[in-house]
Amino acid sequence: MSKQVTETHFDADTIRKDELEYVLYPWMFQKGLNPLVMDHAKGNYFFDTTGKKYLDFSAQFVFSNFGHGDERMAAAISQQVTRLENAASPFATEPKARLAKLLAEITPGDIKKTYFSTSGAEANEGAIKLARMATGKQKIISRWGGYYGSTLGAMAISNDYRNWACEPSIPSVVHCLGPYCYRCPFGATYPNCDLQCAKHVEDVIRFEGGVKRVAAFISEPIVGANGIISPPDGYWQKVREICSKYEVLLICDEVMTGFGRTGRWFAIEHWGVVPDVIATAKGITGGYVPLAATCMREWVAKEFEDKQWVHGHTYSGHTLAMAAGAAAIEIYKADGLIQRSADLGEYLMERALELQEKHPSIGDVRGKGLFVGLELVKDRKTKEPIHEPWFEGQRPPTAKMKVLGKALQEGVYCLPGQVSVIMLAPPLTITKDEIDHAMDVFDKALPIADAETKR
Ligand SMILES: Cc1ncc(COP(=O)(O)O)c(C=O)c1O
Numbered sequence: 001m002s003k004q005v006t007e008t009h010f011d012a013d014t015i016r017k018d019e020l021e022y023v024l025y026p027w028m029f030q031k032g033l034n035p036l037v038m039d040h041a042k043g044n045y046f047f048d049t050t051g052k053k054y055l056d057f058s059a060q061f062v063f064s065n066f067g068h069g070d071e072r073m074a075a076a077i078s079q080q081v082t083r084l085e086n087a088a089s090p091f092a093t094e095p096k097a098r099l100a101k102l103l104a105e106i107t108p109g110d111i112k113k114t115y116f117s118t119s120g121a122e123a124n125e126g127a128i129k130l131a132r133m134a135t136g137k138q139k140i141i142s143r144w145g146g147y148y149g150s151t152l153g154a155m156a157i158s159n160d161y162r163n164w165a166c167e168p169s170i171p172s173v174v175h176c177l178g179p180y181c182y183r184c185p186f187g188a189t190y191p192n193c194d195l196q197c198a199k200h201v202e203d204v205i206r207f208e209g210g211v212k213r214v215a216a217f218i219s220e221p222i223v224g225a226n227g228i229i230s231p232p233d234g235y236w237q238k239v240r241e242i243c244s245k246y247e248v249l250l251i252c253d254e255v256m257t258g259f260g261r262t263g264r265w266f267a268i269e270h271w272g273v274v275p276d277v278i279a280t281a282k283g284i285t286g287g288y289v290p291l292a293a294t295c296m297r298e299w300v301a302k303e304f305e306d307k308q309w310v311h312g313h314t315y316s317g318h319t320l321a322m323a324a325g326a327a328a329i330e331i332y333k334a335d336g337l338i339q340r341s342a343d344l345g346e347y348l349m350e351r352a353l354e355l356q357e358k359h360p361s362i363g364d365v366r367g368k369g370l371f372v373g374l375e376l377v378k379d380r381k382t383k384e385p386i387h388e389p390w391f392e393g394q395r396p397p398t399a400k401m402k403v404l405g406k407a408l409q410e411g412v413y414c415l416p417g418q419v420s421v422i423m424l425a426p427p428l429t430i431t432k433d434e435i436d437h438a439m440d441v442f443d444k445a446l447p448i449a450d451a452e453t454k455r
Contacts, residue, residue: 006325008186012037014048026150027162029394036408041068044427044434046413054408057438058415058425062256062371063287066331073288077320077326086319089312095322102329103295106265109274113301113417115294115309116317120147120255123279123292124218128153129311130277131216131249134303137330138171139214141248143178143206146219147225148253159220160226161418176204178219179231182364182375183383190232195233198238203244215243216249216277221267224256226371227389227421230366236271249300251277252286255292256371258285260332260428263342263369270368276300286328292320309399337428345369347425347432351439359387361399361449370430374422376400379454385450389419399449406445412438 015037025033037183041048046054080095087093095113096116104112108336115126122374128140140158142148149155155162156169164167179197186196203212221236223229243250250273258280259266268275270407277300281292307382315321332338345368352372356362363377376386376399387398397405400422415423426434 015049033443035129043067043321043428044071045260052411054411054413055434055438056427057407057430058423059427061282061415062261062425063282064334065259065261065283065428066286066328067429068338070286070288072331073286073324073327074119076133077288078175078321080323084319086315087317089314089316093317093319093322095319095326099326099329100323102326103293106329107278107295108266108269109296110273111278111295112298113296115311116321117292117294117313118290118315118318118321119149119292120253120279120281121151121154122313123255123281123294124148124154124157124251124253124309125151126294127251127253127277127279128157128299130294131218131251133307135215135247135249135302137213137215137315139174139208140172140218141174141208141214142218143177144175145178145180145226145229146218146220146223146253148220159251161392163166164392174204174208176200178223178229179235180229181212181232181365183230188278191234193232194240194389195232195234198235200244202215202238202246205242205248209342210246213249214248216251218251218253220253220255220257221270222257222262222368222371224371225417225419227375227419227438228371228423229369230368233271236268236273240273240275249276251275251279254278254280255282256425259286259328260338260341261369261425262367262371263338263345265338267368285321285324286331288328289318289321291318291325292327295324305321317434332428341369341428343354344428344430344432344435345372348426348430348435350371351435352424355439355442355446358443359446359450360453361446367424370424370426370428374426375426376403376422376449377399378452384454385420385454387420389421391418399452402448403445404444404446407438407441409411410441410444 038046038048101112103114112435144159148158152166155166156173159175252268252275254266276297278295284290352365361376362374364375364381378384378386
């Protein structure tokens with residue numbers, strides 16, 4: 001008989017003290033941290049050690065897409081632990097076969113094969129390597145103001161206030177401008193703009209060596225961490241045409257936008273476009289187990305029939321993650337969560353627009369499905385941001401942070417982040433009443449930002 005592993009229960013102060021002593025927190029200045037100690041979670045809520053309840057209005061880091069503590073996930077994961085917890089990647093397993101086939105069914109067009117890894121950054125690293133190896137070309141074009149992860153390659157293609165940490169970055173990565181209708185970098189207005197943002201992609205590809213040199217164009221279909229920025233209709237169709245013309249792989253980073261977040265399985269489907277590669281993670285298991293996927297069209301996969309795929313991780317296709325991913329997709333389907341995101345997303349958008357009417361600090365409201373951003377400004381006319389959206393270094397709490405702090409006090413959690421956009425991305429299981437409650441809390445917190453406007 002195997003021995004029981006001892007479980008110890010610490011009080012909140014001990015947990016906080018031990019973490020601060022032994023854990024290096026991601027993205028943080030370590031001095032002065034005072035983390036909330038989370039005790040347990042159920043459905044759309046989590047609870048601290050005093051029993052206080054918080055509505056999770058950003059699905060943690062936009063991964064808890066069907067809420068916390070789902071018994072079906074517990075069953076799928078625990079049954080897999082005792083049957084086969086993990087197998088080395090050359091072995092075939094039932095959960096891996098099931099999940100890969102399910103992904104082929106839900107991804108657009110002829111996207112069929114998947115390379116599995118464990119984080120969004122790794123999914124993008126895999127995509128970069130796929131593009132370089134499949135085309136024999138080196139250059140990767142991505143957009144300023146994107147976030148793809150914190151490993152060196154993923155950070156090289158990213159471009160925001162965090163990039164300095166990996167500079168000089170990997171070579172042959174080039175950035176270009178992306179669409180941002182609220183602050184169009186071309187000074188134009190849709191639809192009279194003739195999609196300058198898409199034409200610009202063609203210019204950059206040509207200048208960078210076109211068919212001969214450019215391996216891939218990578219982007220989030222809807223920018224996530226840097227402000228929930230949805231492109232104008234026609235942008236993705238045009239970019240798809242351009243990529244095909246120059247034999248450039250089109251890679252969509254659907255790490256945040258995948259799995260129903262925007263009201264479709266994958267956000268790129270809003271524009272009827274089939275990318276060559278989709279990199280995804282987060283919602284793929286609803287956050288229950290770390291998992292990421294780099295899914296590719298058949299022609300890309302075929303390149304590796306006679307060419308070695310020189311890439312891998314010990315935990316590629318981890319059996320528990322495979323079981324979790326397959327169970328998660330069954331849950332999305334059984335509970336109709338993709339359509340639910342589209343429907344409740346419309347309601348969330350309506351309510352967010354009502355907030356904008358009342359609060360001068362909200363300059364723009366945008367998004368799709370349950371992925372809605374409130375961009376905070378000092379002045380609606382000039383669109384001066386309420387604070388520098390990107391900032392390298394430590395700064396006193398911004399108006400946005402104060403609003404989020406007040407909301408947290410009132411029991412509504414929204415993830416922070418640097419840009420001056422509040423990201424509303426609740427679990428797809430959110431109810432209308434819960435949306436109303438969160439909007440009421442924001443209604444009471446937003447005067448903090450309004451007070452900093454030039455009305
Ligand atoms: C669009 C996007 N891509 C990639 C990543 C990186 O994912 P991970 O943190 O799992 O490496 C993120 C993380 O937030 C993301 O939002």
